[in-house]
Amino acid sequence: MLDNAIFVKTNILKLSKPFNLESGITLENVEIAYETYGKLNKNKTNAILVCHAFTGDAHVAGFKEGTKKAGWWDKLVGSGKGIDTDKFFVICSNVLGGCQGTTGPKSIDPKTGKPYAMNFPFITIKDMVSLQKELVSFFEIKKLVSVIGGSMGGMQVLEWVNTYSDMLMSAIPISTTMKHSPQQIAFNEVSRRSIMLDPSWNNGDYYEKASPELGLSIARMIGHITYMSDISMEKKFSRRTKTYNKSFDVNFEVENYLKYQGDNFVKRFDANSYIYITKAMDYFDVSEEIFKNHINNLKFLVINFESDWLYPKYQSLDIIKLLRLKHIPCTYCEIHSTYGHDAFLIDIEEEARLIKPFLESIKI
């Protein structure tokens, strides 16, 4: 561990009031799991909200006591890093519907005393963002220096712009889209089907029994294929095998990798959360309404990665197209990378070279 490593713990904020969803349904006893880094200044004008991707969590940087694994964006967030915690107060929370501390399908329904399971109400990206707004308000922050995130985190960034643009000074959507394409929905649907057709899924009611590990692990394997690229797979595995014998066992390195990822994933992720969150992503569409509000003072940095075929370049360019119609030219960079969609979590050095000066250019 490095000397300047930060040690963090995940906090829980319990909402005192019921939480209203976009659907009109109200959720009671909502809890938000969050972490913060750096210090909030006196005027509360140095806060940045980081939004995590699909299966991420609030642990964006540093080390939790007793663990050796750094946060998922540790190379970007920290002292002197791209998002400099010496200067900024960084907040990251687990999304609504998640399973890493924030209220979701595996949380206890106060009405029944049992996990919500599939009785958890349908949620949207807008609901996730509304809950983050509760957290930001809890800190009495009126304006965020920036809201930043990749993939589904980027969707949350766009939803922030759509709904609460007056609370933002800038936005950094990375490797993301204003709406899922049929191809993206298709991959999610295959993943959902694989969970829901696992007999252990049991219509979502499995919390006291064996969970649908098989279905969830296959869903994750599909996910991992879409997060990589042809080149990155060639580099990482090529056609290497464990044995020279032709067999029906897991033999190719790529098979082994996917099995490993699938097996590990089921230990930390809830199958029902997978279903709820992927649906929230698929129904997300701000392409008609975004930028309708007055956003003239808002600065944008849009980033995507060259080999990302899951969230292709045109989806980032569509954002810029709309901004240009509003006479808001924004900074855009397509970073050269061979890592596919995963690149936004890997090619940090290039990302930081854009994010750091961009944040510095915003006058607090």
Place this chain on the structure above:
Amino acid sequence: MRETEFDYNLISNWIPEKTSVLDLGCGKGYLMDFLKHKKNVFVHGIEISESCIYKCVEKGLSVFHGDIEDGILDFTDKSFDFVILYQSLQQIKNLSFVLSEALRVGKKVIICFPNFAYINARICLFFLGIAPVTKHLPYRWDNTPNLHFFSIKDFNIFCKNSKINIIESRFLTKTKFIRFFPNVFAERAIFLIKSL
């Protein structure tokens, strides 16, 4: 004073304060940075080189990473007071299309290009019999980003045929204005144009 700085000053004299400027092929953002500080203008650039994008962002500039030919399409008519093509026009494949797009997006367009009929280039071609390699056309024929080789006279004819109005023009060699036979003695030209 360096030549580029001389050009930057010349260009900035045509640009009033607090206007908006789009720099096509902005490179590392030197001209944008200059105009931003000198004239307090809003600047935005388009640049194809990723490494240049980092340099622009480091300067706090707003830039779009992409090809000029696609990069300019989504801007609405007359959305910038000025569009600048500083030493980039000769490198654009679809020159006349980009120029017409620049004239659509910008109220006025500023262009700076090397004069292919400059005396030194003529010497190369006429006496040495080789494709010109001069201080202002520094690339050898087999490794040059320049796709179009045109003179001041060519550009004047082009403007006339394309119904482009030349508002101002400056012809230069090093940091001196050339008024006598500029198509022979000027190594570069700067034009301020708009559509008729």
